[in-house]
Amino acid sequence: MQEEPQGIVLASASSRRCELLEQVGIPFQIIPSSIDETLLADETAEDHAIRLSRDKALEVAGRQAVAGRWFIGSDTIVVRDNVILGKPFDAAEARQMLTSLSGRSHRVISGYAVHDRDSGQTISAAVVTRVFFKKLTSREIEGYIATGEPFDKAGAYAIQGIGSFMVPRIEGSYTNVVGLPLCEVIAALEEMAAIELFSK
Numbered sequence: 001m002q003e004e005p006q007g008i009v010l011a012s013a014s015s016r017r018c019e020l021l022e023q024v025g026i027p028f029q030i031i032p033s034s035i036d037e038t039l040l041a042d043e044t045a046e047d048h049a050i051r052l053s054r055d056k057a058l059e060v061a062g063r064q065a066v067a068g069r070w071f072i073g074s075d076t077i078v079v080r081d082n083v084i085l086g087k088p089f090d091a092a093e094a095r096q097m098l099t100s101l102s103g104r105s106h107r108v109i110s111g112y113a114v115h116d117r118d119s120g121q122t123i124s125a126a127v128v129t130r131v132f133f134k135k136l137t138s139r140e141i142e143g144y145i146a147t148g149e150p151f152d153k154a155g156a157y158a159i160q161g162i163g164s165f166m167v168p169r170i171e172g173s174y175t176n177v178v179g180l181p182l183c184e185v186i187a188a189l190e191e192m193a194a195i196e197l198f199s200k
Helices: 016-021 045-061 090-100 136-146 162-166 174-178 183-191
Strands: 008-010 070-080 084-085 105-116 122-132 169-171
Touching: 008 016, 045 070, 045 090, 045 122, 070 183, 084 174, 090 136, 105 169, 105 174, 105 183, 122 174, 122 183
Parallel strands: 008 070
Antiparallel strands: 070 084, 070 105, 105 122, 122 169
């Protein structure tokens, strides 16, 4: 196998994370991780997100056949009343999640990890954003479910999509809610000399 030039690898198949990196002009390749994402006993949502992010980056970096130097892992969790809301299985679960979020706030936690395969250094942390929902009518909930957008989204909504109609404001990072805390990830890549923004 002919190796590609060393570069940045995103250990995720998320189209949203890809779009965020692309919009700032960072070149990268996509190689999804295959780790177990089970929540451990007594693990906080923040710890869970950081551990999965780190495990994703390290798992892909550990594959000898993969060319690359810097590996990005990330995991996004929606938390309401200390309950983690995953992706809804069906319309009934999506309806339950959206109803529970209606008219109140919740937290979106994204862990991230950037691993330098050459030095062995890993920078990882979690970013928390509070998201506020307007009071939703049953027609709005049913109409939104009918679009199909909630079904592959944690918490049953996408702030960057049709679901934006539900969110009057947030406190914190917008890209964190989309799925990747871009400011923090870029800072980590810069610290590791993986990128140099606006270089001549």
